Each structure stands twice: as C-alpha cells, then as structure tokens.
Amino acid sequence: MKRLAALVAILVLVPASAAWGAELDELLTRGNEATYSAEQTISCSTPDGVRDAVVRITQMDGELRVFSGVTDEVEVAAGDGTWSVRRGDGLVAEAEVDAGEKEKSEPVYTVAEEEAVEYLGRAAMSYLLIRDGEPRGELTFDDETGALVEAITFTLDGGVYCERRFTSIDTEIESASALDAQAVAGDEGSSPVVAGETSLPEEVSRFELLDQYEDEDGLRFAYYSDGFFSFALFETPTPVELPEASSVELAGGAYARAFTAGQVTYVWETVSGGMALVGDLPPDLHEAVLNEMPHPQDPGFFRRWWRNLFG
Numbered sequence: 001m002k003r004l005a006a007l008v009a010i011l012v013l014v015p016a017s018a019a020w021g022a023e024l025d026e027l028l029t030r031g032n033e034a035t036y037s038a039e040q041t042i043s044c045s046t047p048d049g050v051r052d053a054v055v056r057i058t059q060m061d062g063e064l065r066v067f068s069g070v071t072d073e074v075e076v077a078a079g080d081g082t083w084s085v086r087r088g089d090g091l092v093a094e095a096e097v098d099a100g101e102k103e104k105s106e107p108v109y110t111v112a113e114e115e116a117v118e119y120l121g122r123a124a125m126s127y128l129l130i131r132d133g134e135p136r137g138e139l140t141f142d143d144e145t146g147a148l149v150e151a152i153t154f155t156l157d158g159g160v161y162c163e164r165r166f167t168s169i170d171t172e173i174e175s176a177s178a179l180d181a182q183a184v185a186g187d188e189g190s191s192p193v194v195a196g197e198t199s200l201p202e203e204v205s206r207f208e209l210l211d212q213y214e215d216e217d218g219l220r221f222a223y224y225s226d227g228f229f230s231f232a233l234f235e236t237p238t239p240v241e242l243p244e245a246s247s248v249e250l251a252g253g254a255y256a257r258a259f260t261a262g263q264v265t266y267v268w269e270t271v272s273g274g275m276a277l278v279g280d281l282p283p284d285l286h287e288a289v290l291n292e293m294p295h296p297q298d299p300g301f302f303r304r305w306w307r308n309l310f311g
Contacts, residue, residue, distance in 0.1 A: 023111040024227060027127065027139065030146035035060045038147070038169045044162040046259040047283055048246055053261030059147075060173055108206050108226045109136070119149050120169055126150075129228060134158075136282070137228060145171055153229075156284040162262055200233065204292040205285065207231070224279075231279025233293065239274035240267040250287045253296035268296040 037058040044051045056067040112135070113128040119140055129137035135158065140150035149166040200222055202209050207230075212222040220235040234240070242265060245256035255266045264286065266277045275294060 024107070024109050024129065027111075027141060027146075028148070031141060031148040032059075032064070033062060034142070034145040034147040035173050036145055036147050036169055036171050037173060038149075038166045040164055040166050042162065042164050042261040044259065044261055045160060046264070048257075048259050051259050051261045058173070109228055120166065122169075124149060131226070131228075142169065145169075153280075153282060155282045161282040162280070164262065201292050205288040207289065229279065229281050229285070231277055231281055231289065234276040234278070235272075236274045236276070237272075239269045240276045242267045242276075251291035251295065253290075255290070255296065266290065270294055271297045 037056075040055050040057055042051075042053045042055065053068065058065045108131055110130045111127050112130045113126075115126045117124050117126045117140060119142065123143040124140050125143060126138060126140045128135055129139065134154075134156060136154050138150075138152040138154075139148060141147065142149050147166075147169065149169065151162075151164045152160060153162045155161050200209060200212070204224060205226075207224040207226045210223050210225055212220065214220045218237045222233045222235075224231050224233065242256045242258050245258040245265075245267070248255050248257050253268065255268045258265050263278060263280050264283075266286070268275055277290065277293065279289075281289065
C-alpha cells in the first residue's frame with residue numbers, strides 16, 4: 001500500500017475547515033478565502049516525543065497548496081471541499097469532502113474569548129475555543145486577510161499539544177500563476193466513486209461522518225470532523241504497513257502508531273483487510289475514537305497465507 005503510506009504522511013498538515021459552530025465557521029471560512037503565501041512551523045509534543053516540521057503554504061481563490069519537508073517533493077492541494085496529494089511522479093490520491101445535505105448538529109465548540117494582538121507586525125485577533133467546558137484551541141487570525149496565522153491546540157489537561165505558527169506572510173500574490181508555477185506535472189489519476197453502504201458509525205465522540213468514497217482498487221476513505229479537529233479513516237483490502245511505528249494497546253486491541261508534525265496515524269489488521277486512521281487529534285481523544293471503530297482482529301493463518309501469496 002505505497003499510495004496509502006504516501007498519503008498518510010502529510011494528509012492533515014492543514015487544520016480542518018469543516019466547522020459547524022456559527023462563529024468558528026465564519027472565522028475559518030474567511031481564513032480559507034484569504035490570499036497569501038507563507039512559511040509555517042509545526043511543533044507537537046506527543047507521547048513518542050516532539051515532532052517538528054516546516055512547510056510552505058500558498059493560498060488563492062479558495063485553493064491551498066502545502067509543500068512539506070516530511071517527504072521529498074510532496075504537495076497537498078485543498079480547496080472547495082477537495083484535497084489531493086501529489087508527488088514528483090504524479091498524482092498520489094484525491095478526494096472530495098462534502099457534508100452534502102446532512103443536517104448540522106449542535107456546535108461542538110464555542111468561541112469564549114477574543115483579544116486584539118499583533119502578529120508578525122500586523123494587526124490580528126486571537127480567539128479561545130472551548131469544547132465540553134475545556135479550552136482546546138487558541139487561534140489567531142490576521143485582520144487584513146483573515147488568514148489563520150497561529151493555531152495552538154491543547155490536551156484535556158490543559159497542556160499544549162501542537163503549535164502551528166506562520167514565520168512569514170506575503171499578501172502580494174499577483175495572479176493565479178503563483179499557484180500554477182508550483183504545480184506538479186503528472187497523470188490525472190482516477191477519481192474515487194461514492195461508497196455504498198458502510199458499517200462505520202455516523203458519529204464518534206461528537207465527530208460526525210461527513211463523507212466517504214471508494215476507489216477502483218477497493219480502498220475506502222471516510223472523513224470525520226467535530227468542527228475543528230478531524231480524522232480520515234481508510235479501509236484497505238490488504239494490511240497497511242507503517243514504517244518506524246510503535247506498538248500500543250488501546251481500546252482493547254493492539255495498534256501500530258506513528259506521530260509526525262501535526263498528525264497521528266494508527267494502523268491495524270482486520271479479518272477483511274487493513275485499516276488506518278489519520279488525524280490531528282490530541283492524544284486524549286485517540287482511545288475514545290478507536291473504541292468506536294472496527295477493532296483489530298487476527299485474520300488467521302490461512303487467510304494471511306492467501307494474502308501474502310495473492311495480495
């Protein structure tokens with residue numbers, strides 16, 4: 001599953017934008033419409049140690065491109081409810097995330113405080129996000145553009161989990177050619193098809209299933225969000241390999257886990273194949289989410305032997 005491995009490396013370097021709370025939704029929507037280029041640092045304190053990264057971001061006309069040092073020549077493009085991942089040799093994966101006609105639930109987050117601040121020598125506004133009575137994020141938006149220039153996320157005990165900060169911002173992008181010049185040539189790939197019936201839950205610890213797809217190779221993709229944090233769930237016909245992972249016991253099962261700057265990836269094996277969860281969730285939410293998903297299961301000797309022979 002090389003394609004999936006490349007995808008999970010940098011899927012959620014950008015915070016989720018599927019916000020349902022009225023105030024939070026307005027803030028993130030304006031940020032998604034901003035025009036700028038920037039350099040961003042990401043630093044996260046995980047159970048497996050600190051994870052850092054520096055990314056380059058360009059956004060215009062609702063399209064966001066993120067160039068990451070996590071893997072060579074990898075680009076994430078997101079905009080208008082879609083995301084794609086490209087490598088130097090072409091398209092790796094693409095999908096759309098669309099809540100469609102789904103009825104919106106009560107907002108998970110409230111915006112509790114706001115304060116005028118200065119960031120990178122520019123006027124900005126800082127907001128504190130509250131989930132279930134506890135602070136879970138502090139967001140700073142540039143006044144002029146609406147760009148989210150700083151995002152700090154907290155664990156349930158109030159500790160800092162991840163810090164994302166712009167170290168520079170340039171709002172003088174002249175035309176869409178600024179994006180076109182950074183485009184990566186490659187084949188167009190194949191678009192996923194809408195998935196049929198699924199056994200996946202519609203809601204997990206106040207994370208709602210927004211959309212799901214299945215591609216021609218049988219890889220299924222589902223996207224969940226609580227309005228700020230989010231995760232993607234992949235179901236694959238064969239087990240997923242996760243290099244340099246640690247083994248952990250959670251939710252009554254054994255998982256392979258790896259942290260990178262801004263995200264966590266869990267993989268596990270089931271009777272029917274493999275699963276992978278990729279998200280920006282703070283560690284205190286991991287077990288609750290995994291507990292509602294299909295649990296790890298040993299497929300047995302003969303099924304494993306068949307997979308090894310024929311995939």
